[in-house]
Amino acid sequence: MYFAALLARTEDGWEASDTELDDVETLSDLADLAREAAADGADDTVLVFIEQEDAWFGVVRVDGEEDPRVFVSNAAVAARSSYGAMLTDELLGHDQDDEEDELDTLDLDGTEDGYEDEAAGAADEADGDDPSDGAAPAGPLGESAILADLGVSERRLLALDGDALVTIADALGAAEVLEAVR
Numbered sequence: 001m002y003f004a005a006l007l008a009r010t011e012d013g014w015e016a017s018d019t020e021l022d023d024v025e026t027l028s029d030l031a032d033l034a035r036e037a038a039a040d041g042a043d044d045t046v047l048v049f050i051e052q053e054d055a056w057f058g059v060v061r062v063d064g065e066e067d068p069r070v071f072v073s074n075a076a077v078a079a080r081s082s083y084g085a086m087l088t089d090e091l092l093g094h095d096q097d098d099e100e101d102e103l104d105t106l107d108l109d110g111t112e113d114g115y116e117d118e119a120a121g122a123a124d125e126a127d128g129d130d131p132s133d134g135a136a137p138a139g140p141l142g143e144s145a146i147l148a149d150l151g152v153s154e155r156r157l158l159a160l161d162g163d164a165l166v167t168i169a170d171a172l173g174a175a176e177v178l179e180a181v182r
Helices: 027-037 082-092 099-105 118-129 154-159 164-172 175-181
Strands: 002-010 013-018 045-052 056-063 069-072
Touching: 002 027, 002 164, 002 175, 013 164, 013 175, 027 045, 027 056, 027 082, 045 082, 045 164, 056 082, 056 164, 069 082, 164 175
Parallel strands: none
Antiparallel strands: 002 013, 002 045, 045 056, 056 069
């Protein structure tokens, strides 16, 4: 089960609203949803909190028209869920519609006529644990300093687990407004 909320920073503090992510398919869709939540215009900071049963959490930060910034607490776990995969795929540079990616997955190495190149086969087996192979790493992924200017240091963000979103909201001075939509 997911929990998703938007926190929009205003002149009067933070305003929170819960949100449905049913129509969100890409990070761009999520950023547009966040921009719509900005109370005082496009330059407001909006945070999108996504959490799945304390298994992982994600924070997406949208500052006006700038590109969204993303942090995911445990990319390997998040990648196994629909909304987590949306975030991790973006961070890892996976493009669902990219034909070149599709061709790369075919692993055409010149041995497709049935002749196995033993050296290539051994290299492919060794590549299974290579973090550069596009698999989501176990642990944090993204911009860990995403909230540093708002009072949540990189170190503190990386140390969070459990009910992390409430801890983050508390550090931002928004715990009460977040709890109201939880």
